[in-house]
Amino acid sequence: MHALRDVSLSVQEGEIVGVVGESGSGKSTLALAVSRLLRSPPAVQREGSIAFRGSDISQMRPSQIDRVRGTGIFMVFQDPFLSLNPLMKVKDQIAEVIAVRTKRSSSSFDRSSAEGEAVAHLKTVRIGDAEDIAERYPHQISGGQIQRVMLAMALAARPQLLVADEPTTALDVTTQLQILAVFKEIVGKTKMGVLFVTHDLAVAGLICDRMAVLYGGMVQEAGPTSKILFEPKHPYTVGLMNSIPSRTKEEGPLTAIKGSFNAAGLEGICSFAPRCPLVREECRRGVPAQNPLDGRMVRCINYGEKYES
Amino acid sequence: MSRRQGALLEVQEVTKRFTIGRRSLWDRVTRKRQRFLRAVGGADFKVESGETLVVLGESGSGKTTLGRLIVGLEKADSGRITLSGDAVLPVREHRAQRGRLQMVFQDPGSSLDPFMRVRDVVAEPLARSGISSEAKTEKVVQAIDSVGLERSVLDRRASELSGGQKQRVSVARAIVSSPEVIVLDEPTSSIDVSIQAQVLNLLVELQRRNHYAYVLITHDPNVARFMADNIAVMYLGKIVEQGPVARVLLQPKHPYTQALLSSTPRLNERSIPEAIRGEPPSLINLPPGCPYAPRCPYAMKVCGEREPGVCEIEGLAVSCYLYDKDVMNQPGAVP
Amino acid sequence: MSAFSVIRQLASRPAPLLGLLIVAAFYGWSIVEGLLQLVGNLTHNTALGWALLQSNPFAPSTSNSLLPPSFSHLMGTDDLGRDIWTRVLYAAPTDALVSGVVVGGGILVGSLIGIPAGYIGGAVEEVNMRFTDLFLAFPALILAVAIEATFGRQLVYAILALIIVWWPSYSRLFRAEALRIKNLRFIDAALLSGLPDRSIMARHMIPSSLNTMVSYATIDLGNSILVYSILCFLGLGIPAPAPEWGSMTSLGLYYFPQWWWYSLMPGFVITVVVIGAALLGDGLRDVLSGGA
Numbered sequence: 001m002h003a004l005r006d007v008s009l010s011v012q013e014g015e016i017v018g019v020v021g022e023s024g025s026g027k028s029t030l031a032l033a034v035s036r037l038l039r040s041p042p043a044v045q046r047e048g049s050i051a052f053r054g055s056d057i058s059q060m061r062p063s064q065i066d067r068v069r070g071t072g073i074f075m076v077f078q079d080p081f082l083s084l085n086p087l088m089k090v091k092d093q094i095a096e097v098i099a100v101r102t103k104r105s106s107s108s109f110d111r112s113s114a115e116g117e118a119v120a121h122l123k124t125v126r127i128g129d130a131e132d133i134a135e136r137y138p139h140q141i142s143g144g145q146i147q148r149v150m151l152a153m154a155l156a157a158r159p160q161l162l163v164a165d166e167p168t169t170a171l172d173v174t175t176q177l178q179i180l181a182v183f184k185e186i187v188g189k190t191k192m193g194v195l196f197v198t199h200d201l202a203v204a205g206l207i208c209d210r211m212a213v214l215y216g217g218m219v220q221e222a223g224p225t226s227k228i229l230f231e232p233k234h235p236y237t238v239g240l241m242n243s244i245p246s247r248t249k250e251e252g253p254l255t256a257i258k259g260s261f262n263a264a265g266l267e268g269i270c271s272f273a274p275r276c277p278l279v280r281e282e283c284r285r286g287v288p289a290q291n292p293l294d295g296r297m298v299r300c301i302n303y304g305e306k307y308e309s
Numbered sequence: 310m311s312r313r314q315g316a317l318l319e320v321q322e323v324t325k326r327f328t329i330g331r332r333s334l335w336d337r338v339t340r341k342r343q344r345f346l347r348a349v350g351g352a353d354f355k356v357e358s359g360e361t362l363v364v365l366g367e368s369g370s371g372k373t374t375l376g377r378l379i380v381g382l383e384k385a386d387s388g389r390i391t392l393s394g395d396a397v398l399p400v401r402e403h404r405a406q407r408g409r410l411q412m413v414f415q416d417p418g419s420s421l422d423p424f425m426r427v428r429d430v431v432a433e434p435l436a437r438s439g440i441s442s443e444a445k446t447e448k449v450v451q452a453i454d455s456v457g458l459e460r461s462v463l464d465r466r467a468s469e470l471s472g473g474q475k476q477r478v479s480v481a482r483a484i485v486s487s488p489e490v491i492v493l494d495e496p497t498s499s500i501d502v503s504i505q506a507q508v509l510n511l512l513v514e515l516q517r518r519n520h521y522a523y524v525l526i527t528h529d530p531n532v533a534r535f536m537a538d539n540i541a542v543m544y545l546g547k548i549v550e551q552g553p554v555a556r557v558l559l560q561p562k563h564p565y566t567q568a569l570l571s572s573t574p575r576l577n578e579r580s581i582p583e584a585i586r587g588e589p590p591s592l593i594n595l596p597p598g599c600p601y602a603p604r605c606p607y608a609m610k611v612c613g614e615r616e617p618g619v620c621e622i623e624g625l626a627v628s629c630y631l632y633d634k635d636v637m638n639q640p641g642a643v644p
Numbered sequence: 645m646s647a648f649s650v651i652r653q654l655a656s657r658p659a660p661l662l663g664l665l666i667v668a669a670f671y672g673w674s675i676v677e678g679l680l681q682l683v684g685n686l687t688h689n690t691a692l693g694w695a696l697l698q699s700n701p702f703a704p705s706t707s708n709s710l711l712p713p714s715f716s717h718l719m720g721t722d723d724l725g726r727d728i729w730t731r732v733l734y735a736a737p738t739d740a741l742v743s744g745v746v747v748g749g750g751i752l753v754g755s756l757i758g759i760p761a762g763y764i765g766g767a768v769e770e771v772n773m774r775f776t777d778l779f780l781a782f783p784a785l786i787l788a789v790a791i792e793a794t795f796g797r798q799l800v801y802a803i804l805a806l807i808i809v810w811w812p813s814y815s816r817l818f819r820a821e822a823l824r825i826k827n828l829r830f831i832d833a834a835l836l837s838g839l840p841d842r843s844i845m846a847r848h849m850i851p852s853s854l855n856t857m858v859s860y861a862t863i864d865l866g867n868s869i870l871v872y873s874i875l876c877f878l879g880l881g882i883p884a885p886a887p888e889w890g891s892m893t894s895l896g897l898y899y900f901p902q903w904w905w906y907s908l909m910p911g912f913v914i915t916v917v918v919i920g921a922a923l924l925g926d927g928l929r930d931v932l933s934g935g936a
Contacts, residue, residue: 022501022502022503023472023501144368172367172368172369172528173367173528173569173572173573173574174367174568174569174572176572176574177572177574177581177582180581181581184581199501199502200574201502201576202573202574202575202576202578203574205574205576205577205578205579206574206578206579206580206581207581225579226579229576229577229579230577239503240502240503241576242506243502243503243505243506244502244506244531244576245506245509245531245532245534245535245536246531246534246576247534247535248534248535248537248554248555249513249535249536253510253513253514254506254509254510254535255506256503256504256506256507256510257503257506258507260471260473260474260501260503260504261501
């Protein structure tokens with residue numbers, strides 16, 4: 001079963017790249033693959049590479065990967081409750097990350113300054129009563145707060161690449177805004193690159209410089225965020241945007257994408273064909289190849305009849 | 310037609326508190342103060358049949374508790390809830406209202422017993438109805454048809470279905486007993502956006518056909534805009550603003566509503582709007598006064614002293630001193 | 645998931661497959677042989693009990709006394725010349741019966757006490773769980789000795805003693821399950837449907853709990869055989885000449901180590917069955933929880 005096929009994207013320094021998809025799109029698999037956190041087996045990388053600062057990390061041995069993780073690539077997970085060690089206080093977990101960072105940069109680790117730094121990071125991510133939260137254990141704080149602790153850890157790690165899997169989904173709307181503002185601030189200051197995985201097009205629109213829309217394990221449309229949001233081409237992107245209610249029920253039903261995602265039967269055809277309003281016979285002749293179009297890339301027969309070999 | 314006075318569903322000054330923590334014998338002896346969490350304070354509204362009231366609020370606003378109070382899964386500490394004039398009694402003590410009030414829950418994973426077959430899940434509300442099993446089967450099949458599922462799902466186990474299918478089964482279960490009021494607690498928050506649109510369309514269609522009264526709980530203003538006839542905005546257990554959907558969403562009066570709407574990311578928006586400051590506080594031991602005062606940019610002295618009453622203005626009911634003429638007309642009442 | 649897919653998944657890895665084969669062989673054989681013995685006793689045609697076996701497990705044959713394992717006597721013979729493998733096979737249904745009744749009885753009593761404790765809570769929970777704690781404190785062997793000393797050495801009293809000490813763990817498990825399940829949304833839905841508490845407990849709590857418990861119960865089958873064998877080993881099982889794995893192991897000790905097969909063979913069979921149940925139970929837990 002292909003979770004991802006022919007996915008290509010890049011993240012530059014100081015850039016936030018969004019990967020937008022629903023369940024079954026493969027977006028979480030992508031995030032885990034980039035962080036080299038997929039268990040293999042059952043995950044198998046058939047082709048391709050993941051190049052981080054020029055080296056292919058997909059082929060590295062676990063011992064080499066360990067050195068990359070943390071200060072090279074840091075990941076923030078979707079489920080807050082699985083992210084922290086339940087037996088360690090918040091400040092100790094952040095301090096642990098600082099210890100790794102200082103060791104790698106060959107400077108000395110000072111416990112009290114690390115704890116001070118931890119509290120400072122907690123303040124940066126707008127956690128209320130930072131000193132108090134720092135002394136607590138994960139089970140004593142809410143899911144939203146855990147998510148913010150993870151972001152504070154990301155700040156402490158000073159990674160070059162941050163992989164964030166739905167980092168604000170569990171948060172209130174207002175907290176989400178604060179966190180997104182923090183993201184942008186950090187990226188601006190540290191030139192960190194961010195791979196931001198989300199299901200929320202609007203959130204991606206707020207902070208991503210470029211984005212890729214994922215469906216059925218393949219990138220269907222990718223390019224600068226403004227292009228994708230203001231002039232979407234791929235029928236799935238259009239359908240996704242239309243699914244977000246933007247009117248009252250008196251103005252008519254929502255234009256929903258019909259059916260639901262089913263991985264079966266998609267071999268050798270466009271993965272969106274069973275649900276696409278613009279489907280044609282040609283859509284089932286092969287897997288559509290990527291077409292450059294108007295400043296972005298679209299994978300759709302309606303924009304060019306080219307197939308993957 | 311209806312022989313009742315007033316609206317189909319009336320919620321009058323309903324309040325609900327939960328106690329926090331267990332008091333041991335020692336705590337009782339030392340008279341340690343019991344801590345309370347005020348989930349809902351003084352909720353008051355009416356819903357007619359065929360109408361949708363959306364309760365809009367973030368997590369911690371008390372919206373879920375309000376939904377549970379309406380159907381009787383929780384017992385109110387004060388106030389009244391009536392359905393066509395009959396009092397709604399807590400289900401644990403009185404199972405008689407079965408069928409008239411139903412609920413669709415947020416989490417598809419725990420809404421259905423994973424080991425039961427769909428036909429049994431949907432038939433459950435009919436269990437004590439006394440009708441024949443042929444009649445039951447017919448109603449079950451009708452319900453499954455009306456939610457757009459194929460009849461083949463009837464024999465599958467609930468655990469084998471996708472999230473969207475599970476929510477449809479939840480809706481089928483809610484309508485099979487021909488209820489008068491359906492409370493939907495974030496019915497589409499846990500499913501994909503593309504399926505959400507289908508489910509919302511379905512809910513509107515079912516309401517048009519059968520005139521259910523919906524109380525739809527959500528945190529998403531877009532869903533509210535689509536589904537609502539009226540909206541009640543909740544913050545920390547209080548309804549801070551209510552009225553027709555267009556007025557509340559396009560010309561919000563309460564500072565919290567304004568902040569909530571401006572904080573919701575809009576498609577096609579590329580810059581991050583100004584966020585409201587502060588944290589969503591906890592519901593435990595609330596300070597006196599308006600619950601929003603600590604974060605409100607317009608807070609005045611009186612806001613921290615007493616809770617504001619309800620002011621009617623331009624067809625909206627707002628709980629805010631900014632609209633209280635007596636307060637605003639006093640000298641020095643500049644926010 | 646259906647029984648077929650569960651079995652298929654179990655069979656796909658060596659350890660659970662081995663467990664499955666051992667347990668299936670043990671209970672399969674016990675059912676067949678047990679039925680033969682039962683019919684035989686009812687119709688006074690006891691020879692039916694060894695119709696499928698190579699020889700009469702009761703008939704002594706002094707000329708064959710204490711022969712080592714060979715092709716004609718897979719496990720050797722005992723001091724009276726009786727084939728040990730035959731006696732092991734003949735005794736199997738007893739252990740199968742004991743394990744089934746004890747674990748089944750434990751689940752039955754445990755659910756009746758534990759589920760209301762978890763679901764209803766309050767005074768019911770206090771009373772039920774303190775009652776459980778009381779029985780949890782009983783040592784199985786001492787209780788068995790006491791009961792059998794009072795009422796006599798019969799299988800039914802051994803089983804009774806075991807059930808009494810077995811149900812408390814299930815009571816705790818069921819209570820924990822009830823606590824977990826009662827907060828799930830479909831219980832709210834059942835309440836809104838007007839179902840009374842007893843229906844909710846029966847229709848919703850029991851199936852979910854049993855699913856969680858099936859792997860524990862499977863391993864427990866092995867445990868109950870082990871404890872029963874120990875009882876027999878200590879002389880508290882059915883009196884001779886009825887063959888019983890534990891008793892045979894015990895008797896065989898007199899002939900250890902020169903005629904080692906007498907004690908070790910039945911002991912080995914007990915071990916194999918207990919391990920088989922453990923492997924199967926472990927495999928079931930992996931399969932049912934969807935883990936790799």
